[in-house]
Each structure stands twice: as C-alpha cells, then as structure tokens.
Amino acid sequence: MKIVCRCEDITYEEILEAIRSGYTDIESLKRKLNFGMGPCRGRICIPIIVKILARELGKNVEEVGYPSERPPIIPLPLGILATGENREEKS
Amino acid sequence: MVIIGGGISGLSIAYNLAKLGLDDIVVVEKKYLGGGSTGKCGTGIRQQFTTKEHIMLMKESVKLWEKLDEELGHDVGYRQTGYLWLIRDEEELSVFKENVNIQNKYGVPSRIISVEDALEIVPYLNPEVFIAAAFCHKDGKASPFKTVNAYYEAGRRLRVEYYTYTEVKGIVVENGRIHKVITSKGDIETNKVVNAAGAGARKIGEMVGIDMPVENYRHHIMVTEPFQEFVKPMVIRGKLYFTQTERGGIIGGIDMPEKPDQPLRARLDFLEVFAANLVKVMPILKNVNILRQWAGYYVMTKDNHPILGETEKLEGFYIAAGFSGHGFMMGPIVGKLIAELIVYGKPSVPIDALKLERFERGELIYERAVIG
Numbered sequence: 001m002k003i004v005c006r007c008e009d010i011t012y013e014e015i016l017e018a019i020r021s022g023y024t025d026i027e028s029l030k031r032k033l034n035f036g037m038g039p040c041r042g043r044i045c046i047p048i049i050v051k052i053l054a055r056e057l058g059k060n061v062e063e064v065g066y067p068s069e070r071p072p073i074i075p076l077p078l079g080i081l082a083t084g085e086n087r088e089e090k091s
Numbered sequence: 092m093v094i095i096g097g098g099i100s101g102l103s104i105a106y107n108l109a110k111l112g113l114d115d116i117v118v119v120e121k122k123y124l125g126g127g128s129t130g131k132c133g134t135g136i137r138q139q140f141t142t143k144e145h146i147m148l149m150k151e152s153v154k155l156w157e158k159l160d161e162e163l164g165h166d167v168g169y170r171q172t173g174y175l176w177l178i179r180d181e182e183e184l185s186v187f188k189e190n191v192n193i194q195n196k197y198g199v200p201s202r203i204i205s206v207e208d209a210l211e212i213v214p215y216l217n218p219e220v221f222i223a224a225a226f227c228h229k230d231g232k233a234s235p236f237k238t239v240n241a242y243y244e245a246g247r248r249l250r251v252e253y254y255t256y257t258e259v260k261g262i263v264v265e266n267g268r269i270h271k272v273i274t275s276k277g278d279i280e281t282n283k284v285v286n287a288a289g290a291g292a293r294k295i296g297e298m299v300g301i302d303m304p305v306e307n308y309r310h311h312i313m314v315t316e317p318f319q320e321f322v323k324p325m326v327i328r329g330k331l332y333f334t335q336t337e338r339g340g341i342i343g344g345i346d347m348p349e350k351p352d353q354p355l356r357a358r359l360d361f362l363e364v365f366a367a368n369l370v371k372v373m374p375i376l377k378n379v380n381i382l383r384q385w386a387g388y389y390v391m392t393k394d395n396h397p398i399l400g401e402t403e404k405l406e407g408f409y410i411a412a413g414f415s416g417h418g419f420m421m422g423p424i425v426g427k428l429i430a431e432l433i434v435y436g437k438p439s440v441p442i443d444a445l446k447l448e449r450f451e452r453g454e455l456i457y458e459r460a461v462i463g
Contacts, residue, residue: 022247025255027123031130031236034338039316039382070383071357075316079377081366 004052005045007038015049019056026053030067039075042067092433093272093279094118095259095295096287098129099235099419100411102242103426104285106163109249111434116251117281119274121258125239127289129419131387133312133332134342135325136420137174137230138199141190141460144396144444145417146197151440152424153229159423165241168234168337173324175212177221177372178203187225190460194227201227214321215375221328232325234337235419242426259288262298269299269407283407285429290388292412301404304450305390305413306351311361312344313384315376322373331368332462340382343369346462355386389416392450395458399425399445400432409433410447416461 002012010033023029026049035049036042046066054064092113094101097120105118120126136156138149159167178184187203194201202225209224210216243253254276261273262284271280286295286303296303317339325334333343345365347358362384370377392398392413401409409432411425418425428438444456 025123027126028255031123031125032240034236037314037338037382039380041382070385071359072362072381072383075380075382076362077378077380078315078366078370081362081381082370082377083363083367 004048005033005035005038007040007045008034010035010045012052015052016056019053024053024057026050026064026067029053036067041073041075092116092283092285093281094285094287095272096120096127096289096291097124097253097255098127098287098289099125099238099242099422100289100414100425101285101287102239102246103422104287104411104429105251105426106242106246106249107426107430108433109246109251111430113434114250116246117279118246118251118253119257119259119272119279120253120255121291123255124243124253125235127291128387128390129235129239129289129422131312131385132235132419133325133344134232134235134334134336134419135174135230135332136169136232137227137325139174139176139190139194139201139225139227139230139460140458141193142396142456142458143193143197144456145458146194146199147440148421148424150197150199152421153231155423155427156231156233159233159238159241163241163245165237165244167238167241169231170233170323170337171229171231172334173212173226173228174230175209175324175326176225177209177216177326177328178223178225179221179329181222184223187223191225199227200229201225212324213326215373216326217372217374220372226324230325232334238419238422259295259298262295264299264405267406269405283409283433285409285411287411289412289418290390292390292410299405299408301402301408301447303398303410303412303447305392305398307388308351308391309349309353309355309386310344310389310416311347311358311365311384311386312342313362313365313381315341316380316382318379326372327462328368328372330462331365331372333369341369341376341379355388357384357386390418391415394455395461396445396456397421397425398447399429399442400447402447404447415458
C-alpha cells in the first residue's frame, strides 16, 4: 500500500481503482477521493495524482490539468480573520 | 431524451427516468458532474420553510433522502442531525412561532426550544447571542460529492449516458417541436429536453426563445480543518449558517451583498464578516484554521421557489431550475417528480403551482426563509 495523499490517507491503489471505474478527469477524481482538500492544500499529492492520471489516460500532464485553486494559500485561524465584527450582518 | 445539466437535479431526473424504464437518456454537462452549484453548496437538507409548496416538496424529499443510500446502492453521507435556528430577539421569535405553526400543520415536527435545550443539542454556543431556537430533528445534511457520484453510478448501471465537458450550443425547434440539441461534441436528435442547467438555465431558455425569470447571485462559503464532530445540526443565526461535514470540517457561509452575475471569485471580506459572526456565536472556534473558501451561484427566482414542470410555450421542454439556493436538498424529489411527469404525464406530488407560467400570471408564492 502506497499513501499518495497524506492528509486524507488516499492510496495509490484507490486512485487507480477510481480512474478505472470512470473518474477520468482531475476534478471528478478529486471529488471522488477527497484528495488535496486537507491542510497541505494539495501541494504534496496533486502533482503526483495529475501524473498518475495522465499516465493512465495516455495523455500529458498539461492535458489533464490541475484542479481549481481555492484561497487562502495557507490555513488561517478564524480568530485572526474575525475583524468584521462592526460589519455584522443585519437582516 | 436530453437532460441539460449534470448537477443533482439533472442526475436525479436521469436516474429516475431510467428507473421508470425510459431508454436513450443523455445528460449533457458543460464541466464535470456536480461542477456547478451542487458541488459548491452548503450540504444542508431542511423542511423548515414557510410555504406549503416548499414544505410539502421537502417533506417528500426527506423521505427519499432517508433511503437514498439503499436506493442508489452507494453512500451519500446523509445524516439526519437537524437544523437549529438561533432566534435573536422577540420580534424574530414571533415570526418563528408562525413558521413552526405552518410547518406543524403540514406534518413537519419543528418546535421552539429554550437556550438551555439548544446548548444540549450543540455545546459551546454563546448563550448571549440568542433568546430561543427553532429545531427540527428531521432536517439534516449529506455529502454533495458522494450524492453526485451515487446518482451517476446508479444511472450508469441503468444505461444513462453522460457527456461531460460538453456544452450545449443550441436547440433546434421545427414546427413547434424540439428537433435536436446541438453540442460542442455533435448533435443529439430528440424531441424532449429538460433544462436543469442551474446557473446556465437562463441561457438554455434563450435558445428556444423562452424567458427564464432567474438571476444568478454569487454566494460565498468556506471550510475549516477537520476535528471531532460536535456541531451536528446545521446552525443558523440571521444570515449565518454553519455545520460540520462528515469529514469534520466546519462548512458555512453568510449572506454578502452581491449584484447578479458576478464571476465566481472569492472575496476576502466574506471571510472577515463570516469569521466575526461565527466566533461570536461559537467562541471556541477562534483557533480553528480555515482551509479554503469558494463561491457558487444561488439561481434566484422572484418568489424564491423553483420553476418545475413542462412549459406551455414549447411541447417537450421541461424545466427544473431556479432553486434559489435549495437545489441540492430538493434533488431527490425533483428527479422523481419530473420523471413521473415525463413518463406518466402527472407527478405523484402536484407541482402545477411551480410552473414557469406563474410569473406571467402573477401567481407568486413568497418564501422568506432563504439563508446564506
């Protein structure tokens, strides 16, 4: 067993199985297995998985592409961002 | 039969049509399945609405959610953990009492509870920020990704075909009948089309000269790092909502002023307003890390109810759109009813009041409980 996504414990075998069962684009594959959604934000696993997918499909990495990026770049505590107090929503 | 839109509505309609024995069902999706509003949603499933139409639809939808794992042969992450609505003042309390009366009248077991009772259901809530709460234990949440995959795999077993990364470019109508759908990957001959295109629904309507009175409003949402679950229900206070996902992260949002049709870019000020409100309601979360934020569209109608059914303007043109932020939770029932309408000519729950034509006739039904 080889762990590819360390935040979510996704293995190489699970990735191959998902690709072979029809999750053949990077966005669907990501949502099938939930890789790249942990604290590392996909820095470790996504480049590896893009390569695995490209190899399985016989495509190059550019054709497979990367999943969409979501901010923030690094995890941030809620308390630090909580500066909107005086702008509390009024409904 | 062509279904435009591979979100939960389109996928559920396709699955239900195949289950009723229809052949040659094609789902056409511009991006990947669940790539629109479904995959970006807040995961909540509730019956605490304020109109008969919404309450009846959601009551039936919840019955389907309760057995959806079994029905589709795939985990959808459904959990009936309730919706806990924090009531801020006496004025809100009187509105919620009315809402609970309407919900109870139609068989939804919501009730007003005390601050102490609310703290039993969700610990660490700040008791200073609410005076009572409305709770319905039959509300809940599910995983949008798992649900999309469950419908996809179940539909595939029934020979539904899925064309992803395929854009609809036009719909050919001849002598008042739909003739074919033109896509970026070729033409599909059909005389029946379902417009379940979510934020693209207005554009699909334009292709056949039908004005879809919907506007796409951008809404913001975020998720934190995961931790042991103690926020089981969806918690709502004003326009703030949050809960914990199956994987343990807090998922939540708050309404931000937006103009229609803004691109799906994230706004930093959303995080500031959201975090301030969340930490006020649950101070213990102040050291929890936000992992990511994103935005998705609420496809709003003028009365916050979806447009469902066949239009009188074009034979064979069915609509399941304009869910006004509630498309995910309604997916199971919408799929069943639209499929019954197409196959039997009549759905098992009446949806006539939700037809497109209600807007011209001025027969609007107003929903006031829209959040996020």
